[in-house]
Structures are given as structure tokens and as C-alpha cells.
Amino acid sequence: MSSTSKVAVPPSPNWYSSQISDVSRDGELYAYASHSYVVVVRPGTGEVLHQLAGHKGRVTSLTFLRGRGKYARHFLVTGSRDKTLIVWDAYSGKPIRAMSGHRSEIGALESFHEGEGASESRFFVGDFVSVDSSGWAFHWDVCSPEKPLHKIQLPQTFSGALCTFDCGTVSSSEHLLRGREGRDLHLIRNLLCYGTVSGEVCLVDVESQDVVQTWRPHSGSVCQVRSQVEGPNLLIMSTCKSGEIKVYAGRSEGGVLLDDVSAAIVLTPDQRLTANERARNWASSVYISGGENDKSARSILVTDLKGQIWKWNMAEGVSKGVGAAPFIAHHNRPIFRMDAMPGGGLLSCSMDRQVACFSANGSAQWAVRGFGGHAQCVCASGSQGKLAVACGDSTIRVYGDSLTAEAEQSRGLKEVQFLWNGLQNVSFSWMSFHPKQDDLLVFSTEGGDGIGVYNLFLGRVTYMSTRMGIQHAELRKEQTASFGEILLSPPTLYTLQSGKLLAWHKDVRQWGEMHTSKVRQEVDFSVCTRRTEGGGGSDTEVRAFSFSSSGKYLVLATESNDIHIFHDQEELQSANGGERNEQKASLFKPLSAKWYHLVSVSREGLSIDSDISCVSAGHETKTDDGGERLDIFAGYQDGSVLYERVVTSAGNHQCKKILIVLPQAHKARVRSIVFNSHLGDHWASVAQGEPSIKVWCGPNEESGSEGAGATLGSITLEGHHASVLSLCWSSVSPRCLYSASEDQSLRLWECWSGVGEH
Numbered sequence: 001m002s003s004t005s006k007v008a009v010p011p012s013p014n015w016y017s018s019q020i021s022d023v024s025r026d027g028e029l030y031a032y033a034s035h036s037y038v039v040v041v042r043p044g045t046g047e048v049l050h051q052l053a054g055h056k057g058r059v060t061s062l063t064f065l066r067g068r069g070k071y072a073r074h075f076l077v078t079g080s081r082d083k084t085l086i087v088w089d090a091y092s093g094k095p096i097r098a099m100s101g102h103r104s105e106i107g108a109l110e111s112f113h114e115g116e117g118a119s120e121s122r123f124f125v126g127d128f129v130s131v132d133s134s135g136w137a138f139h140w141d142v143c144s145p146e147k148p149l150h151k152i153q154l155p156q157t158f159s160g161a162l163c164t165f166d167c168g169t170v171s172s173s174e175h176l177l178r179g180r181e182g183r184d185l186h187l188i189r190n191l192l193c194y195g196t197v198s199g200e201v202c203l204v205d206v207e208s209q210d211v212v213q214t215w216r217p218h219s220g221s222v223c224q225v226r227s228q229v230e231g232p233n234l235l236i237m238s239t240c241k242s243g244e245i246k247v248y249a250g251r252s253e254g255g256v257l258l259d260d261v262s263a264a265i266v267l268t269p270d271q272r273l274t275a276n277e278r279a280r281n282w283a284s285s286v287y288i289s290g291g292e293n294d295k296s297a298r299s300i301l302v303t304d305l306k307g308q309i310w311k312w313n314m315a316e317g318v319s320k321g322v323g324a325a326p327f328i329a330h331h332n333r334p335i336f337r338m339d340a341m342p343g344g345g346l347l348s349c350s351m352d353r354q355v356a357c358f359s360a361n362g363s364a365q366w367a368v369r370g371f372g373g374h375a376q377c378v379c380a381s382g383s384q385g386k387l388a389v390a391c392g393d394s395t396i397r398v399y400g401d402s403l404t405a406e407a408e409q410s411r412g413l414k415e416v417q418f419l420w421n422g423l424q425n426v427s428f429s430w431m432s433f434h435p436k437q438d439d440l441l442v443f444s445t446e447g448g449d450g451i452g453v454y455n456l457f458l459g460r461v462t463y464m465s466t467r468m469g470i471q472h473a474e475l476r477k478e479q480t481a482s483f484g485e486i487l488l489s490p491p492t493l494y495t496l497q498s499g500k501l502l503a504w505h506k507d508v509r510q511w512g513e514m515h516t517s518k519v520r521q522e523v524d525f526s527v528c529t530r531r532t533e534g535g536g537g538s539d540t541e542v543r544a545f546s547f548s549s550s551g552k553y554l555v556l557a558t559e560s561n562d563i564h565i566f567h568d569q570e571e572l573q574s575a576n577g578g579e580r581n582e583q584k585a586s587l588f589k590p591l592s593a594k595w596y597h598l599v600s601v602s603r604e605g606l607s608i609d610s611d612i613s614c615v616s617a618g619h620e621t622k623t624d625d626g627g628e629r630l631d632i633f634a635g636y637q638d639g640s641v642l643y644e645r646v647v648t649s650a651g652n653h654q655c656k657k658i659l660i661v662l663p664q665a666h667k668a669r670v671r672s673i674v675f676n677s678h679l680g681d682h683w684a685s686v687a688q689g690e691p692s693i694k695v696w697c698g699p700n701e702e703s704g705s706e707g708a709g710a711t712l713g714s715i716t717l718e719g720h721h722a723s724v725l726s727l728c729w730s731s732v733s734p735r736c737l738y739s740a741s742e743d744q745s746l747r748l749w750e751c752w753s754g755v756g757e758h
Helices: 277-278 571-577 701-706
Strands: 002-009 022-023 030-034 035-042 049-055 059-064 073-082 084-087 094-099 107-111 127-132 136-142 150-152 158-163 176-178 185-187 191-196 200-204 211-215 222-230 233-240 245-252 263-267 285-288 299-301 309-313 322-330 335-340 346-350 354-358 362-370 375-382 388-393 396-400 416-420 429-434 440-445 449-457 460-464 481-484 492-497 502-503 521-524 543-547 553-558 562-566 595-601 613-622 628-636 642-648 655-662 668-677 682-687 693-697 714-719 724-729 736-741 746-752
Touching: 002 049, 002 396, 002 714, 022 059, 022 335, 022 346, 030 059, 035 059, 035 073, 059 107, 073 107, 107 158, 107 375, 127 746, 158 222, 191 222, 222 245, 222 285, 245 299, 263 299, 263 309, 285 335, 299 335, 375 429, 375 736, 388 429, 429 481, 440 481, 481 543, 492 543, 502 543, 553 613, 553 628, 562 628, 595 642, 595 655, 613 668, 628 668, 628 682, 668 724, 682 724, 693 736, 693 746, 714 746
Parallel strands: 375 724, 543 613
Antiparallel strands: 002 746, 022 030, 030 035, 035 049, 059 073, 073 084, 084 094, 107 127, 127 136, 136 150, 158 191, 176 185, 191 200, 200 211, 222 233, 233 245, 245 263, 285 299, 299 309, 309 322, 335 346, 346 354, 354 362, 375 388, 388 396, 396 416, 429 440, 440 449, 449 460, 481 492, 492 502, 502 521, 543 553, 553 562, 562 595, 613 628, 628 642, 642 655, 668 682, 682 693, 693 714, 724 736, 736 746
């Protein structure tokens, strides 16, 4: 077996930092911080190349190196709350080296820019500065990572806003910065510009540690500073959380002169919010140079506090902000960072959890909304090609489950619905599309509220059951609910609660208009299970359950770790010429009388000394003699896996069983096993805390029918950086599997079987 994978939905960008993203000098790579990871994207297509994992804490800042050597253009430096720095080759996704020395979390990172011809200097690879929360700034040379070149103590009021100066287009005579009254001369490339929480902006020389200039443009905290060398002018843009942007311009007189600093432009794009509202938000700005051939395109882009991007035309000079107008209205929450691409275009990270790319004229090229929390449940709809993901931020995202057109261009899945109405404070343990109505999502909750129904057409929760005294620990088990009797209209929903199997009946036309007392019935299988031979222990409580694809067979794993298989009696009567009432067959009779006990598998004689954690039943397949074959997988607490093939003969219901035991196939408790209804003999399993997935292919017909030499094909899927939480096979492509992980990404896997697709 073999496989390929890609990120279908990347994790969302981090909040409240102007250092969370950056674009490489050549514009080929874009990176943004997401939790303790870094996502590397191709800006042109939106394709996710890598999800870099190496930090133990939240990534707080990152920067691409600005050295002009060809090997340095894709070098990325990241800083984290774990007080460490990591240098990556972002193109290959591999770490180059780790650097340490800070005693508190890294608050900001910025690369020093290299001038033309700098590849011959010691800055061939590039150097950068890192600042921690205590105000210590370390100047590093990537080629000498043992200790920093310089250490500077910045004030503890440092706000995290940091920038350096690109002197690549500055002539040698303009490469100096003159201080007040022209008495001090400093190299622009050695300067560090930073903001404070009290609204000050300061320039400091890294090597001499001289404070070159200080001014106070804002009354509130500075959240971003940006610099731009444009001809003879040195522009410094400062942005505060209230949305105010001020641009300062120094002039060239044998070097750039900064005397008494005064604002050249003051931009306030949104004054509709109160002072308290503005203080809780964020703003960003970026300068668009337009290049030497199109100076009329020079402009400043500024975000307001509601996510709109405004454009100030700078064609009439640096001292005038002319033609202020709304430019892009894609986001609906504050934007934390904008990055301009070298060839034109804009990239943005927003509080609405989106990363977006826009062309030079403001049109959206691509946008991806990440998850606001762990993807707790994933399910697919067979008839409409939809994929639903229930997230830890009490929302449900619905995507188009398609591998053609847009998905083949590696931009990930297209989000078609974002569900939140009525889901506040809901934590999900299971979710499924209704088998008969694809506009209904049915879910169970971890908080003890039981079953809920979300109507996609109405855009709201239409039913939420009352509290049923469900134990929190029980609902954390993965197999808490499932639809059975798929052929019935309406089908019955079964839930596992405190060791009891409950059936939820619906005898009304519209799902969601039901009362708990009328629809819930406990299924008592104790009489059936006591008729089995061997065993031992109590068989009155259910550990796990699963239905076959059509719902004809019900598989139970009981407290004594025996596996019991039940057959739908109405299916037996229908097969023998009897009539079946599809509308009311299971609504008005005890459920224990509905199910015929077919066969049991006792734990005695098995080389597994552990408790069953989950089971999964497959297709019912007709045999040559008129009987049926049913394949079952079971997972155990110690990571073992049991494969069972049960073959029934026609008429007398005699069975023969084939068992394959794989001791400790996983390293921890098997938390979930999902069956591929398209390929038939394929399952996928995942264990507690493991970032990898195992895909199993059942034995072929010859070995399975004889019972001798039967083996299982398998492959291990590796790509996630944290525990996999949920699995779901695609509803439109037989070979594709979706996996959701604690790294807050959704991956799409495509698997091929070496024994054929059967």
C-alpha cells in the first residue's frame, strides 16, 4: 500500500502580534504563525507546503532573512514562548539550527537588510535581532549561533513593534543617518526601530547602543512600526491599536536627516468606534512602492478596526495623503498583519481566522479560514458531497468534499457554510449527516446535553435534548452514537451512555421536533448475551457498538470483552418472504426482541489481555452459497487490533469465523476505527495521543475463505504533528481519507492498495 497527503484546511493564524507573518525576499514563500507551529504557503496558489513543528510553546514572531545570498532567501527564523529561536529552511521544511539565550519569551523578531553586493561580506546568510518580554534585544549572526553579536537593553515598555531598514536602494552617500543637529552619524542598516506601550517610537544603533531619536506619535500602545527607504526619503510608519497611523519622513542632506521629528501624514481611517472599543482592537499598515517604473502607484494601505483596508495614494508627494478610499472589504475582524509581495499583491492575517491573498488591484486571489480550535469530529455526506467539521470553538464548518478543480489546485477545501447559531459552549463528541436528509447534522455533546440537530437550510439548531444525567467520562468515548437501520424511514439513532444502548425514535415528518420522553428507549441485550457460551464477567453493559453499512447487523462489545453479533429479525423475515413495515417496524416493539443473536467471539483463547475500546463493522457481502460475510475490526486499550470475518450459511444461520490478532499494533489505546464503505475491505485506525494513522486492507477472498494464511495489509500515514482526533473517509473518492488533529489542521490522504481495490 502507498499514500500521498496534503493539508486540506490549515490551522488559523495567531492573534495580537504584528510579527506573526512574513513573505520571503523573492516572494516565493509566505509563512505565518499558528499556535506552536508555522505554516509555509506558496503565495501565488495558496498551496500549503509545510507545517513546521519544533517549538514547545506558542510561536510569537517570525521573519525571513534578508541576506542576498541565493541560499539564504528561504531561511526563516521563528521565536516562541519557550524562549528559543529556530532557523528553518522554509522551502524544504527542515530545521537548520536552534538558538537560545533569552530568559523570557520572545516578543519580536526582525531581519537586518543587506545592501547590494553584500554577499561578499560576513552577512552573506544574514543576521537578525530578537527581543524578549523583559526588553533584552540580541543581535545574532546566523553563521555564529553560539552567542549574540550584541546585547541591548530596551525599556520594559517595549510593545512588540519592531522594524529595521532596507538600505538596498540607498546610495553610499545616503547610507548614513544624522542625528539631532547633524552631530551623530549612524549606518542605517545598523538601526533598530521599536515602539512602546506608552506610544513612543525610538531609533537605536545596535552596535554602539546609542539612542539616535525618540518621539511620541501616539497616546496609546504602538502595535506596529514599518520602515521604507524611498529615494532620498526615509519613511517610518507607526500604528497604534486605536487605528491611528502616522508617517514620518526624513530628508537627505549628505545622509538622511532626522531633526525635530514631525508627522508628514496622519491617517485615521475609522473614527466611528469609541475609545474603549479602539483600545481592544488592532491595526496594520504597509507601504506599496510601485517600483521605479510606476511611481504613480505609490500608496499606503491601512486597516481599520473592522477589517476593511483603505488606500492612500502617495502620487502627489510623501507629505500628502491624497485619494483616501476603501480598497479591500474581505475581512470582518481586525487585521493583525499585512505583507506586500515583491511583484505586487497583498497577504493578510486576520482575527476572523483567515489568511488571504489579494492582487494589486484588490481582488481576492485565495482565502483560507482555519479552525478556531481542535477539530473534534469529522463526517461526510454521501449524496451531496459535503464534509462537516465540528470544532473546539463551538462552531461547525461545512466544506465541499471534492477533489477536482479548485481542490486539485492545492488550495484546499472550499468552505460553503459556517455554523454557529445555537452552538454556544457546545463541545462535540460525535457528529453525522442524517442518512436520509443531508440538510440535517446530528451531533452528541460532551457537556451532558445529549443529542442535537442542526438544520443547514435554516442555519440554526432545531433540537437539543434535555439533560439526561450522562457521565462526562462516558461521552468522551469515541463511539457514542450511530445510525442503525439505514433502510428504515426514518432511521433510528442509537447512543451509548453509561454502558447502556439507547434508541432514539422519530415518528414525525421533520427531524428536530421531538421530545426526549417520547423518543428514547433503552435496548436490553442482557438476555441475548447470557445465552452465549464461555465468556465470564458481566455482559449487561456495553463498551462499544457498531452497525454494518446497511444497518442489518449490530455488533456489540460488552464489559466482559466478548463481541456479540446481532441480525435484524425483520430482515430475516423479509428474506424468507415475509413483509416488512419500513415505517413502524422499530417504533412500537421492544428493541431487544428486534435483534436476533447470531454469534459471539469470546476473549478466551485470544492473545490479547486488554479491554476493548472500539469496534467497527463493514459491508454485508453475499457468498456463493447464498450466505453472507461480515468483516469486523476491534481496537483494544493496549493498542492491539482484532480482525474478525464471520461467514453465515443460508437458512440455518451456522457461522464460521476467521480471526487475525495483531498485538499492540498501536502504542496506545485505539480510540477510533472507521470503515471505508467504498472499497469495502479498508479500515483506518488511530490511537490516543498518536500523530500517525494506520490504514488496513482486509485479507483477499482466497485466504479469507479458507482461514489459513490470512494476513492484513497495512500502511502508516505520517504527517500530523500532534494527536489525531477524528477520521472520516471521503464520500466522493474511494481512496481518500480525512484526518483532524490537535495541530488544528485537516489533512487529506490518498491511499492505494497493493492487493487491488476491492
